[in-house]
Amino acid sequence: MTQFPEVMMALDLGPLDSHVGYLLRRAQLAVFADILPSLAEHDVSPADYAVLTVIDRNPGAGQSQVAETLGIQKTNFVPLIRRMEARGLVLRTPSARDRRSVALTLTPQGNALLADLHAAAQAHIERVRSHLGSAEYDSLLEPLQRLASVSRPS
Amino acid sequence: MTQFPEVMMALDLGPLDSHVGYLLRRAQLAVFADILPSLAEHDVSPADYAVLTVIDRNPGAGQSQVAETLGIQKTNFVPLIRRMEARGLVLRTPSARDRRSVALTLTPQGNALLADLHAAAQAHIERVRSHLGSAEYDSLLEPLQRLASVSRPS
DNA sequence: TATTGTTATACTCTATAACTATA
DNA sequence: TATAGTTATAGAGTATAACAATA
Numbered sequence: 001m002t003q004f005p006e007v008m009m010a011l012d013l014g015p016l017d018s019h020v021g022y023l024l025r026r027a028q029l030a031v032f033a034d035i036l037p038s039l040a041e042h043d044v045s046p047a048d049y050a051v052l053t054v055i056d057r058n059p060g061a062g063q064s065q066v067a068e069t070l071g072i073q074k075t076n077f078v079p080l081i082r083r084m085e086a087r088g089l090v091l092r093t094p095s096a097r098d099r100r101s102v103a104l105t106l107t108p109q110g111n112a113l114l115a116d117l118h119a120a121a122q123a124h125i126e127r128v129r130s131h132l133g134s135a136e137y138d139s140l141l142e143p144l145q146r147l148a149s150v151s152r153p154s
Numbered sequence: 155m156t157q158f159p160e161v162m163m164a165l166d167l168g169p170l171d172s173h174v175g176y177l178l179r180r181a182q183l184a185v186f187a188d189i190l191p192s193l194a195e196h197d198v199s200p201a202d203y204a205v206l207t208v209i210d211r212n213p214g215a216g217q218s219q220v221a222e223t224l225g226i227q228k229t230n231f232v233p234l235i236r237r238m239e240a241r242g243l244v245l246r247t248p249s250a251r252d253r254r255s256v257a258l259t260l261t262p263q264g265n266a267l268l269a270d271l272h273a274a275a276q277a278h279i280e281r282v283r284s285h286l287g288s289a290e291y292d293s294l295l296e297p298l299q300r301l302a303s304v305s306r307p308s
Numbered sequence: 309t310a311t312t313g314t315t316a317t318a319c320t321c322t323a324t325a326a327c328t329a330t331a
Numbered sequence: 332t333a334t335a336g337t338t339a340t341a342g343a344g345t346a347t348a349a350c351a352a353t354a
Contacts, residue, residue, distance in 0.1 A: 010223060011208055011211070011212040011215055011219060011220065011223040012208070012211040012212055013207070013208065013211070013223070014207050014208065014210065014211035015207065015272065015275070016204055016207055016208070017299070018295055018299075019275065019279065020185060020279060020282055020291070020294065020295065020298070021182070021185045021186055021189055021200065021278075021282075022200075022204060022302075023295065023298035023299060023301075023302050024178060024181055024182040024185055024298060025182050025186075025200070026225065026301075026302035027178055027298045027301035027302045028175070028178040028179050028182045029225065030301050030302060030303075030304040031174060031175045031178055031301060032175055032179075033304075035175055045320095046175065046176075046179070047321090050170055050176060053167070053168050053169065053170055054165055054166070054167065054168065054170070056168065057165070057166040057167070057168035058165040058166055061165055062335070062336090063335070063336065064334085064335055064336075065165060065335095066165065069164060069165040069167070071180065071183065072322095073322075073323070073324095074335075074336070074337090075322095075323080075324085075336090075337075075338085076321075076322065076323085077336090078336070078337060078338085095335095098330080098331075098334095098335080099329080099330060099331090099335095100328095100329065100330045100331070100334065100335040100336070101330095101334090101335055101336080102335080102336070118169065121169070121173065124175075125173065125174060128174055128175075128301070131300070131301075131304070132297055132300055132301070136296070136297045136300070137174070137297070139293055139297070140174065140294070140297045140298075141172055141174065141177065142290070143286055143290045143291070143293070143294045144174070144177035144178060144181045144294075145171070145172075145177060146285070146286055146290070147177075147180075147181035147184050147185060147282070147285075147286070148176075148177050148179075148180035148181045148184060149180075149184075150184040150187075150285070199343095201344090216312075216313090217312075217313065218311080218312060218313075226345095227345075227346075227347095228312075228313070228314090229313090229314075229315085229345095229346085229347085230344075230345065230346085231313090232313070232314060232315085249312095252311095252312080252353080252354070253312095253352080253353060253354085254311065254312040254313070254352065254353045254354070255311090255312055255313080255353095256312080256313070
């Protein structure tokens with residue numbers, strides 16, 4: 001016979017426990033919770049990390065291009081990138097061939113910080129990978145890429 | 155799920171294109187974007203839908219119990235549940251055996267609305283499923299459940 | 309002492325409108 | 332006309348502190 005548990009009994013989620021949207025949301029929060037402290041040590045948000053990564057891989061790209069790639073509105077991108085410039089992580093240089101746009105590049109400090117962030121991210125990914133098991137982890141990436149590619153801005 | 159045309163040349167995402175956290179985030183936004191309009195027609199948020207579902211499956215559960223199950227802080231749960239009560243979707247009855255707590259149940263209107271929401275959710279899930287293919291979709295749920303269960307409150 | 313529900317509040321994220329200077 | 336960047340602002344969503352009533 002089952003006895004009443006001392007801790008609170010979890011409630012029934014019903015159809016939510018196999019709802020892809022609900023599961024994606026909770027899984028994303030759990031995964032972010034794992035890497036958040038490592039990023040916070042460097043005073044960096046997940047969005048900051050993504051921006052630094054994209055600038056590193058696309059030096060000279062314009063603000064709106066970087067913002068749109070990451071699904072960040074250009075209007076919300078301004079304070080984010082300005083803060084990084086103020087921290088000496090990013091260089092904003094007026095483009096010569098299109099004087100409306102600002103070309104983004106990493107400073108040496110930005111590059112050094114990004115190296116630390118990549119290391120932290122790799123350790124984080126290994127934790128997630130070993131939590132799931134390599135096979136299950138690997139099988140996860142492709143479908144997520146297919147879903148993620150839908151949300152690309154027009 | 156409708157695919158948006160790509161106007162601009164996409165920048166290189168570097169390691170982000172296989173970063174589980176980044177992919178989970180973008181995938182979650184894409185999937186939510188698909189169901190959001192259907193829910194909005196009923197003036198319901200994803201959180202609202204989840205709350206109604208859990209109350210339906212656990213009639214008489216207390217506020218904090220429902221909130222904690224869904225990872226919502228009890229303090230943020232108050233305006234949410236009060237709005238549902240005001241809309242006539244939820245009944246908040248003082249518990250007899252613990253006069254601190256408020257037992258939650260659905261009204262007939264809440265039940266009727268939830269039926270519509272479940273239908274919309276089912277149609278949404280079918281869109282996602284056919285976008286990914288059944289096999290890939292099915293292979294996605296278990297790892298997501300494993301990840302999502304990490305964030306369950308202790 | 310601990311827990312349930314509550315208020316007030318602040319902070320982050322995200323969204324919209326409107327502007328400028330360039331193209 | 333359209334685009335890159337900007338400002339101001341409003342709305343969500345989420346977080347903490349503190350409290351009253353009850354256990």
